[in-house]
Each structure stands twice: as structure tokens, then as C-alpha cells.
Amino acid sequence: MSLLSIKSLSKNFGGLQALNEISLEVQEGSVHGLMGANGAGKTTLFSIIAGNQRASSGSILFAGHPIDGLRPDQVCRRGISRTFQIVRPFAGLSVRENVEIAILYGREAPPKVSEAAALAQEILTDIGLDASADQPAGSLTLSGRKRLEVARALGTEPRLLMLDEVMAGLTPVEVTDMIVSLRRVKESHGLTILIIEHVMSALTDMSDTITVLHHGEKIAQGTPQQIADNAAVQEAYFGVAEPLEVSA
Amino acid sequence: MTKASMTHTPIPAIAATLIGAILIVSLSIFMGSYWTVVALNLFMWIALTQSWSLFSGMTGYISLGHVVAYGIGAYLVATTFKIIPLWLSIPLGGLAAGVFALIVAIPVLRVRGPYFVILTFGLAELVKFILLYTETTFGKSSRLLFGAPKTETLLYWVAALAVVATLITYFVGRSRFGKGLAAVREDETAAETVGVPVTRLKVLAFAASAVIPGMVGGLMTMRSTYFDVLQVFNPTISFSIVTMAIIGGAGDARGPILGALFMLGLAELLWSTAPQLYFILLGLFLIGFVLFAPNGMIGLIKRRKRSSAGVAS
Incomplete structure (x- = not known):
């Protein structure tokens, strides 16, 4: 289907x-x-699906x-949740708060504010960012920021995850790690990925x-x-x- | 992990706010009429700056037109004085300011950065001159308000508003609404992509931040016992709000309190003896804070706390 x-x-x-x-x-x-x-036209297609731009027809x-x-x-x-090719973290907020906002706003039935931090921590653990949870998002390395894009997208509990070059600029080892993480979250969250x-x-x-x-x-x-x-x-x-x- | 699952109870903050306000009110009344006026001014600035911070501190849209809300409230209360009772006209003044903000919010919030600053400033001047023109057309260059409440009574009201404004800023900062506003401040495109209804939040915060200033304006016009458009729409009020927010720090309910205390303290020290020095020092402090402590006094305190915690662990 x-x-x-x-x-x-x-x-x-x-x-x-x-x-x-x-x-x-x-x-x-x-x-x-x-x-x-x-x-x-790949990113344009993403932007139209996500509602950032309108299609002509x-x-x-x-x-x-x-x-x-x-x-x-x-x-x-x-x-539907997308990541950005040029990462857009909420740089002044902590890594965990970035994901909390996605959890509190991106879901059809959002949890209570008091539960969001623990849910965010779970996602960060899944994606390998749990150690940086309290850091400002702006202080992450590129690899960390790419992971945060994915973590924040996962926070919205998507059925369709749209990943825009989440591996660009990563070292070969980081690419391998990212693929492993993505495979894992695809299974655990039952995702479809574009x-x-x-x-x-x-x-x-x-x-x-x-x-x-x-x-x-x-x-x-x-x-x-x-x-x-x-x-x-x-x-x-x-x-x-x-x-x-x-x-x- | 422990930090994530730890939720601070709001009770100490509420208690501190209430106790602080009650102490200042009773002490100032005990110390006589001069200090009553000082306390009234203090609470006025806290209420105004706190409300400004609710919108501008949280979203990063710097409004230089908050005096409009103050002026609209003052205008409504002055024009209806002795026609409808104050307990009704003052909340109505707040409501009118809020409705006005709601109406202008959609077009105004389409721009950001310096354009937004200039637009809000220009809008405030526009409203000022429209009302000035209206008043002179009706032959009312200013209105005397006989039989206004005593300063003590006004102090109770304004102090209550300052407490309410402080608690609103405090609770919004911890709420889902506040986190959404923080996302708006950081990156609007990313915010809407993770589900934040950006426009709705901005409009709501903008309207909400005008209500208390409207009520304060109504009360303060009672304090001056006359109403004059140029006085209640004086852009200096907007500038002072922004100055206090910068010096104290916005985005944390304690910032506006520190900012108001600092500026009034400086004024008390220097105003009567060396007013020129007051403005020079104020200018220097403003530059200093913008350059070296963009998050204001509260930012400095937090930084110190964090570094001493880092040393301890």
C-alpha cells in the first residue's frame, strides 16, 4: 500500500x-x-511535501x-517530518529542549509538558545523542547536528520521515554509524523513509x-x-x- | 538523566514573588508618601517590562511600541472617568489594548528584525497623533481628572498587576506555549516544520503582552490626575521598557525585576543631584550590557552559578 x-x-x-x-x-x-x-529538484520536492512551499500544480x-x-x-x-540539508537546530536551546518542542507540538496527541523531557531523552538515546542532552544545540559538531535533525524529526512521531542529506559532510565512520542508527529507528518506530x-x-x-x-x-x-x-x-x-x- | 526527570515545583517562586511584593508595599507605605510613589513607579515598570518580556523576550521580536497599550488603557480610563467605575474601566482598558494588539498583530508580525522594531515604533507614533488630532478636534487638549483614588490605593492595584505579570512570565516560560515561543525565537522555519503553529503563537503572545500595560496605563493616568495624549503616548516609556529588559535580561521572570530595580535605584541616587550624569551612566550601562552581557543581569548571575557549579563538581 x-x-x-x-x-x-x-x-x-x-x-x-x-x-x-x-x-x-x-x-x-x-x-x-x-x-x-x-x-x-529533490529538495524542492521535499519542501512541497512538507508544506514549506506550494506546488504550481x-x-x-x-x-x-x-x-x-x-x-x-x-x-x-x-x-510527515523532514530534516533540513542545511541543519537548522534551535541553537540557543539545549539538545533535549530541541526534541521536547518537537514532541510537544508535532504530535496529534501531545503528552504533558512534564513527560516531554523523559520522552526526548529516550529518542536521544536511540540516536546516540544522550550524552549531549544538556548542551546548547549550537555547540554540537556537524555530525551531532545532523543527528539532532533526525532526533527532532522523530520527536514528532512521524509515519513518514524525510531525510535530506543527513550524511553529507560526515566521515565514513560517522556515515556507517548513521546508517545503523537509521535502520534501528526505522524498525523501532515503524517508519517509512524518503x-x-x-x-x-x-x-x-x-x-x-x-x-x-x-x-x-x-x-x-x-x-x-x-x-x-x-x-x-x-x-x-x-x-x-x-x-x-x-x-x- | 536526573536533570531531565527533575521538575521544579513552582511554589517557592510564587511565594517569593508574593512576599516580596507585600513587603515592598507595606514598607513603602510605612516610610511615607515619597517612598509610596517610588514603590508605585517600581511596580509600574516591573509590570510593563514583564509584559513586554512575555512577547519580545520570548519571541525575539523587539517591540518599540509597547507604549501604545499603555496609552490606549489610559485613554479609555480618562475618557470614561466618572461615567463607568474604575474597577470596570481599568480592565476594559487592558482589554482594549489587547484587542488593538490582536488587530494589528497579523500585518505587523509579517516582518521581523529591525523592520519590526521600526514598524512598532512608527505605529505607536501614528496612534499618538491620531488621538492627539481627535482630542484637539473635540477641544480637549488635556483632561483634568478630579477625585482620582489615593496613591496607596493605586499602589495596591499596580503591585497586584506586577505580581500577576511576573507570574504569567514565569509560568509561560515553563509551559508548552513558552517552549513554542522559544522555538519561534530560534528559527521560525524549523519551528513550523516540527509542528509549531508559528503565526498563532506570535499573535497570541503579542495580544497577551498588551493587556497588563493597558491596565497599568489606566491606573497611572489616575496617579497624574490629568490626561494628556503626549504624556501617555510618550515614546520614552517604550524606550525605558526595552532598556530595563536589556539591563535586567528578558526571557526569565527575574530579569525585568532586576532591570526595574537597577534603573530606579540609579535614578534615585542621581536624579536629584546629577541628572546629566544619570543619562550618561544609563547610556554607558546600556552599551556595556549589550556588548558584554546580552542576557542582562540575570544572564550574568546564571553564568556565575553555572561556572561555580562546574568548579564544584
Whole structure:
């Protein structure tokens, strides 16, 4: 069953066609990767789904209900949470308070204020940030901030988690750690994940299905293996229509 | 972990606020009329700065127009004086200020940073001149208010408002509402992405922060026994509020109290002997705090506490 269903979604900024008639089905419980070069429209697609931007045309159904036109906070309470590629922590608040706010506002049925701190601590433990809970979020390292983006998104108790390059800028060890953490929280929270990632090994490692965007168009969709073998993808990335001949 | 599960009980804070207020009120009345007026001024500034802090301290939107609320309350009470009783007109003045803030909130809160500061200042001046024009048109350059309550009576009222304003700031800071406002202050886009209804919270806080200043304005116009538009809409009132909040520190209910105490203390020391020195020193303190202690006196105290705790552990 598809949890998120996008039908012929377009977005133009003046004369620039950022997204052109994109249709996409994200299956419940799956990890769906979004791939494409810079400017392909991946983050724009995220922003439209999350309500940060409006589509020019097209429709978005989440769990069978239309969500286009809703404000970001309403989309969030419906069960969609996103992270930002350029991290946006509440820098002056503690790491725990960052997650508490997500818990208190992002859920359909929020807990009492007095229970939020303990719930936040659980999430921080899950994502490996429990030791930094009392630090100001602004003092975290990049890897910590990326984790906080994920922790805060989890605080809203999403059904669909949208991860925008949470591994960009991390060291290989940190990437491996992040993949392990994400797999764990996906299982424990029963998540569906839509993920944008430039670290290709991470993307192919995690995704069940990958959709490739190129200049705002959807050019391919399939399993990681199918995508790797796809001629259109190779053309978009390498400018050749056929696999390179390797001379012996 | 222990810190996370630890919830502070609010009772000591409530008790300290009440006891402090009662002590100052009774002591000042005991010490005579001069000190009664000093105490009245103190509570007035605490109530005003505390209310300002409820919105500006928590959201980071610096309002330079809070005098509008004060003036609207004063205007309503002055124009209805002897027509409706004070116990009714003063809360109505607060309500009118709140409703006014609610109406202007949506357009005004669309801008932030320096634009918001200038816009609120300009709005306050606009309202001042509209009312000035209205009053002169009706041939009322100022209104004398005979038979206003005694200073002691006003002191009780204003002290009560200061207590209420302090407790509101204190409780909002601990509430879900307060945490949402903090998220707004830090990053509005991130706040709405995690479910914070940003516009609704800002508008509510803005309107709420105008109510008590409206009531204070009504009471203080009784104290001066005449009403003059230029006096109750004097922008210096807005400036003083912001100064006290900067020196004391906003975003913590103790900050505005410290700020008001500090500024009134300085005024008491220097006003009659060296008024020029008062303004020079005030300017220096303001610069000093902005540069070296942006979170005000309360920020300094917290920093000291934290560093001594760090040494102890």
C-alpha cells in the first residue's frame, strides 16, 4: 500500500521549471531513495511535501488524504517530518529542549509538558545523542547536528520521515554509524523513509526503491541494481548512452 | 538523566514573588508618601517590562511600541472617568489594548528584525497623533481628572498587576506555549516544520503582552490626575521598557525585576543631584550590557552559578 502518493506535481519559479509532472508512490514501510544531481529538484520536492512551499500544480495524498495546501505545522501533525540539508537546530536551546518542542507540538496527541523531557531523552538515546542532552544545540559538531535533525524529526512521531542529506559532510565512520542508527529507528518506530542522499553507497545500501530526478523530470525508478544499470541514468550522470567499453 | 526527570515545583517562586511584593508595599507605605510613589513607579515598570518580556523576550521580536497599550488603557480610563467605575474601566482598558494588539498583530508580525522594531515604533507614533488630532478636534487638549483614588490605593492595584505579570512570565516560560515561543525565537522555519503553529503563537503572545500595560496605563493616568495624549503616548516609556529588559535580561521572570530595580535605584541616587550624569551612566550601562552581557543581569548571575557549579563538581 502506498503511504505517500504524488500525482503530476509541477513547480516553477518564474521561468525555471524546478519540477515537471512528477508522479511518485512511496510504499508503506519502505525506504525510498531520491537521487539526482544538484538542482535536480529533490529538495524542492521535499519542501512541497512538507508544506514549506506550494506546488504550481498536481496533488499529494498522504495515507489517502490530500495534504497539498496545508501549512508545515499541519503537515507535521498529520505524520510527515523532514530534516533540513542545511541543519537548522534551535541553537540557543539545549539538545533535549530541541526534541521536547518537537514532541510537544508535532504530535496529534501531545503528552504533558512534564513527560516531554523523559520522552526526548529516550529518542536521544536511540540516536546516540544522550550524552549531549544538556548542551546548547549550537555547540554540537556537524555530525551531532545532523543527528539532532533526525532526533527532532522523530520527536514528532512521524509515519513518514524525510531525510535530506543527513550524511553529507560526515566521515565514513560517522556515515556507517548513521546508517545503523537509521535502520534501528526505522524498525523501532515503524517508519517509512524518503531519503535524499549524495553518498551513493549509503543510498543504495538503504533504499528498497530509488527514483532518479534530472532537471526536474523523473527519468528512472527501480531497485538500486536496476538504477545502476539504467541507461538514462548513466546518460544523465556520465553523458553516454551505453556502458563504457573498457579496453583491455 | 536526573536533570531531565527533575521538575521544579513552582511554589517557592510564587511565594517569593508574593512576599516580596507585600513587603515592598507595606514598607513603602510605612516610610511615607515619597517612598509610596517610588514603590508605585517600581511596580509600574516591573509590570510593563514583564509584559513586554512575555512577547519580545520570548519571541525575539523587539517591540518599540509597547507604549501604545499603555496609552490606549489610559485613554479609555480618562475618557470614561466618572461615567463607568474604575474597577470596570481599568480592565476594559487592558482589554482594549489587547484587542488593538490582536488587530494589528497579523500585518505587523509579517516582518521581523529591525523592520519590526521600526514598524512598532512608527505605529505607536501614528496612534499618538491620531488621538492627539481627535482630542484637539473635540477641544480637549488635556483632561483634568478630579477625585482620582489615593496613591496607596493605586499602589495596591499596580503591585497586584506586577505580581500577576511576573507570574504569567514565569509560568509561560515553563509551559508548552513558552517552549513554542522559544522555538519561534530560534528559527521560525524549523519551528513550523516540527509542528509549531508559528503565526498563532506570535499573535497570541503579542495580544497577551498588551493587556497588563493597558491596565497599568489606566491606573497611572489616575496617579497624574490629568490626561494628556503626549504624556501617555510618550515614546520614552517604550524606550525605558526595552532598556530595563536589556539591563535586567528578558526571557526569565527575574530579569525585568532586576532591570526595574537597577534603573530606579540609579535614578534615585542621581536624579536629584546629577541628572546629566544619570543619562550618561544609563547610556554607558546600556552599551556595556549589550556588548558584554546580552542576557542582562540575570544572564550574568546564571553564568556565575553555572561556572561555580562546574568548579564544584
